[in-house]
Amino acid sequence: MFVLERTYDLDELVRHNMHTHSVFSLCAKPEMTLEAMIRRAEEKGLKTLAVTDHSDPGDDIDTYANFLFYKEKLRSIETPVRVLIGAELSAYGVGRYGEPYEVDKALDFASYSHVHYHLDSWEHPEDRSPRGYAAHELAVLDALFATSRADNIAHPFSPAKMHFFSEDEKNAVLASITDNELGDIMLRGERAGASWEIHTPTFLRFTDFSKRFFNIGREVGVHFVVGTDAHRLDALAPEGLAERLRAAAAGKRIV
Ligand SMILES: [Zn+2]
């Protein structure tokens, strides 16, 4: 289900960081304790903070136990920030999910990754061309939207983790998705109650695609959220983010 109202105002969207990693993600800095994240979010005027620690098949992380631990901890932290305890869950193949349905439904925010191709557990397409990967992504999302699992799609279509591809090939994956395919799958996500993340590292990097993603999403009428994929406190609410996202949404790349 949608956790934020639908808007295309980037100044508003950046006030809700819907993709952050705490110390329960091995890749996050030790400073990313729940309390420190909340305090920084307050200082920066964030309205919503979604904690989305990794939950991948084969990891040793107990997503449900961590969720209960944080929910308990939240009872002793007073804050005006709306804190959602979610997870970055995995749709690691067509119809393949890392957590049982009941765990997914217990979370405040079930954000699904479909592109962690760098992990051993991830399913790859038979056709290993850029188009083969794009088609695989669409099939994984299509299957996911036939369930009611996803509240959000984390870094949608990001080719960043396709380390076997050159930068040109990564762009070719994105370019091989037609406008019609993009519109259809985004509408399908909307109907399934899933928002689409404007994942800032991806959005600012692959701007030809960002422009299509943002405009087509708006035409179709999807819900967007913004996430910075913060692994350190400084990345929770970067200065000038809305402006840079606006430029990227117009297809401009600002380094
Ligand atoms: Zn991820």
Ligand SMILES: [Zn+2]
């Ligand atoms: Zn992440």
